[in-house]
Amino acid sequence: MKTLVWVEHDGAVVKDATLATVTAASKLGDVHLLVAGHNVGAVGDQAAKIAGVAKVHVADDAAYAHALAENVAPLVVELMGHHDAFVAPATTHGKNIAPRVAALLDVMQISDILSVESADTFTRPIYAGNAIATVQTSDKKLVITVRGTAFEKAATEGGSAAIEAVAGTGDTGKSNFVSAEIAKSERPELTSAKVIVSGGRALQNSENFHTIIEPLADKLGAGVGASRAAVDAGYVPNDYQVGQTGKIVAPEVYIAVGISGAIQHLAGMKDSKTIIAINKDEDAPIFQVADIGLVGDLFKVVPELTEKL
Amino acid sequence: MKILVPVKRVLDYNVKPRVKADGSGIDLANVKMSMNPFDEIAVEEAIRLKEKGAATEVVVVSIGEAKAQETLRTALAMGADRAILIVSEDKVEPLGVAKLLAKVVAEEAPGLIILGKQAIDDDNNQTGQMLAGLLGVGQATFASAVVVEGDHVTVTREVDGGAETEKLPMPAVITVDLRLNEPRYASLPNIMKAKSKPLSTKTPADYGVDVAARLTTLKVVEPAKRTAGIKVADVDELVGKLKAMGVAK
Numbered sequence: 001m002k003t004l005v006w007v008e009h010d011g012a013v014v015k016d017a018t019l020a021t022v023t024a025a026s027k028l029g030d031v032h033l034l035v036a037g038h039n040v041g042a043v044g045d046q047a048a049k050i051a052g053v054a055k056v057h058v059a060d061d062a063a064y065a066h067a068l069a070e071n072v073a074p075l076v077v078e079l080m081g082h083h084d085a086f087v088a089p090a091t092t093h094g095k096n097i098a099p100r101v102a103a104l105l106d107v108m109q110i111s112d113i114l115s116v117e118s119a120d121t122f123t124r125p126i127y128a129g130n131a132i133a134t135v136q137t138s139d140k141k142l143v144i145t146v147r148g149t150a151f152e153k154a155a156t157e158g159g160s161a162a163i164e165a166v167a168g169t170g171d172t173g174k175s176n177f178v179s180a181e182i183a184k185s186e187r188p189e190l191t192s193a194k195v196i197v198s199g200g201r202a203l204q205n206s207e208n209f210h211t212i213i214e215p216l217a218d219k220l221g222a223g224v225g226a227s228r229a230a231v232d233a234g235y236v237p238n239d240y241q242v243g244q245t246g247k248i249v250a251p252e253v254y255i256a257v258g259i260s261g262a263i264q265h266l267a268g269m270k271d272s273k274t275i276i277a278i279n280k281d282e283d284a285p286i287f288q289v290a291d292i293g294l295v296g297d298l299f300k301v302v303p304e305l306t307e308k309l
Numbered sequence: 310m311k312i313l314v315p316v317k318r319v320l321d322y323n324v325k326p327r328v329k330a331d332g333s334g335i336d337l338a339n340v341k342m343s344m345n346p347f348d349e350i351a352v353e354e355a356i357r358l359k360e361k362g363a364a365t366e367v368v369v370v371s372i373g374e375a376k377a378q379e380t381l382r383t384a385l386a387m388g389a390d391r392a393i394l395i396v397s398e399d400k401v402e403p404l405g406v407a408k409l410l411a412k413v414v415a416e417e418a419p420g421l422i423i424l425g426k427q428a429i430d431d432d433n434n435q436t437g438q439m440l441a442g443l444l445g446v447g448q449a450t451f452a453s454a455v456v457v458e459g460d461h462v463t464v465t466r467e468v469d470g471g472a473e474t475e476k477l478p479m480p481a482v483i484t485v486d487l488r489l490n491e492p493r494y495a496s497l498p499n500i501m502k503a504k505s506k507p508l509s510t511k512t513p514a515d516y517g518v519d520v521a522a523r524l525t526t527l528k529v530v531e532p533a534k535r536t537a538g539i540k541v542a543d544v545d546e547l548v549g550k551l552k553a554m555g556v557a558k
């Protein structure tokens with residue numbers, strides 16, 4: 001089987017989400033990559049070094065600058081003329097583009113896979129990860145999105161894939177990019193951080209989030225996450241959200257501060273290796289999944305913890 | 310302009326799903342079912358656009374068992390004008406749903422189709438994108454703000470790392486994220502009024518759409534359970550644990 005993997009990048013570097021996707025695709029067959037974007041020669045070069053990759057298709061065209069699904073999907077459909085599976089990370093780009101491709105190919109997408117059982121059988125989470133389904137497809141071509149935390153990352157070095165330029169399929173004019181507000185942060189990205197400190201509604205406001213959660217995260221070199229309640233209340237931007245509808249994370253250590261542990265939040269972090277919970281309510285559901293719990297007032301214990309580390 | 314809002318009946322989000330003992334799926338007998346939370350947000354947005362004068366009619370549609378009628382009545386009670394129920398006792402996958410919706414769009418010619426970004430039962434997150442692909446129109450997924458101006462719609466989207474804004478010619482497909490709005494509760498008078506709003510019933514065969522499943526669920530299991538660990542007495546003990554794990558120096 002020949003797979004075509006969507007390379008997630010920011011115009012300059014290949015994003016980590018690509019690496020787990022390569023591993024998933026390699027369980028199906030040969031791995032070809034698609035780098036679509038504008039002035040992405042450097043991204044193509046990086047992609048070609050990823051271990052286990054046979055070929056990199058580079059579509060360099062202004063129409064792909066913002067990865068608009070309306071423009072990218074026809075390109076992928078054309079390349080799928082000689083590939084058997086389109087495999088994308090379950091990032092916002094992947095989730096935006098892949099189903100459009102699936103519809104154009106008349107196949108059912110298999111979303112957010114956790115494992116490849118065979119060439120047509122996969123496991124995937126349903127009901128916010130409260131159940132794991134094993135599904136088998138009868139479609140001739142496959143369209144798959146991959147949960148990044150479920151697969152090892154392919155090595156970024158060691159490959160020497162051939163790079164092939166592919167012609168663009170043009171701008172459909174169905175959508176126009178206006179602007180982006182992408183938060184810049186010195187901290188590790190949530191989906192690849194080894195340690196994450198997350199804050200919940202209990203932080204009360206944005207200032208407390210900055211003065212209590214962030215210093216602890218800085219001490220631990222950690223990424224910073226949040227519950228939906230904290231995001232909705234405006235303490236932090238939406239891309240901090242961990243959970244069923246936010247980011248899915250699985251760090252070595254996840255520290256939940258003032259988070260009750262709703263199933264929608266657990267859906268995003270319960271595969272973390274060690275979960276530490278700090279909550280003043282000893283009956284908070286988060287303690288049912290926490291390896292280490294500390295019952296206490298976060299306004300007292302978190303600054304003390306930061307101080308003592 | 311007409312707005313079409315597809316709504317799905319799902320296990321209520323407050324109910325903990327239980328895997329059936331025979332591993333065939335989730336036990337849905339005698340449990341509370343509700344409108345998919347994202348679809349409530351989609352209905353709310355459509356009603357607000359109508360209230361602002363940007364839309365003239367809100368049509369809701371659901372594909373599912375006959376009981377999905379309750380979900381449609383909820384949407385009508387919120388303020389939708391009219392409902393279409395496409396009855397199928399067998400589960401219809403997103404590809405089949407998208408094909409049926411494409412037929413409804415051909416009949417109704419809405420300016421916007423507003424869906425939830427994902428149904429919280431199967432967590433597929435694909436129907437809206439598929440529909441947009443089948444219709445050959447633009448798609449703005451994961452919307453956190455929607456502004457209609459003339460024959461264009463400007464949508465702010467929640468994306469990894471932040472937010473992104475796109476402008477699309479209409480007709481267009483929008484899928485909504487949680488922060489777009491806070492859905493209203495239907496008042497008692499509106500619940501009564503909803504009972505007499507038009508609801509037409511169809512079948513997939515009426516639209517000539519083949520909705521045969523492409524995926525077979527071989528089994529459904531519970532995920533590996535986490536068990537509660539230990540409680541530490543104070544911060545010093547926690548510091549000790551973090552050091553032992555090598556997380557802190």
Ligand SMILES: Cc1cc2nc3c(=O)[nH]c(=O)nc-3n(C[C@H](O)[C@H](O)[C@H](O)COP(=O)(O)OP(=O)(O)OC[C@H]3O[C@@H](n4cnc5c(N)ncnc54)[C@H](O)[C@@H]3O)c2cc1C
Nearest residue numbers: 200201202227228229243244245246258259260265280298
């Ligand atoms: C469709 C849908 C999708 C959702 N998706 C997500 C998602 O992706 N991610 C997500 O997180 N949520 C999601 N939610 C929301 C979820 O159901 C919860 O409402 C949310 O996670 C609660 O956030 P919280 O734990 O911060 O707040 P709360 O539940 O209010 O918990 C606050 C906690 O802080 C503790 N506390 C208060 N004061 C202190 C103090 N001084 N010191 C220590 N502890 C204190 C309290 O004991 C309590 O346990 C979703 C909901 C729906 C309906």
Ligand SMILES: Nc1ncnc2c1ncn2[C@@H]1O[C@H](COP(=O)(O)O)[C@@H](O)[C@H]1O
Nearest residue numbers: 315316372424425427428433434435436
């Ligand atoms: N059976 C259905 N009937 C009506 N709308 C649906 C149905 N299935 C999915 N949808 C719509 O598509 C959205 C995304 O669903 P999904 O792709 O299944 O996660 C939902 O939020 C609904 O708006």
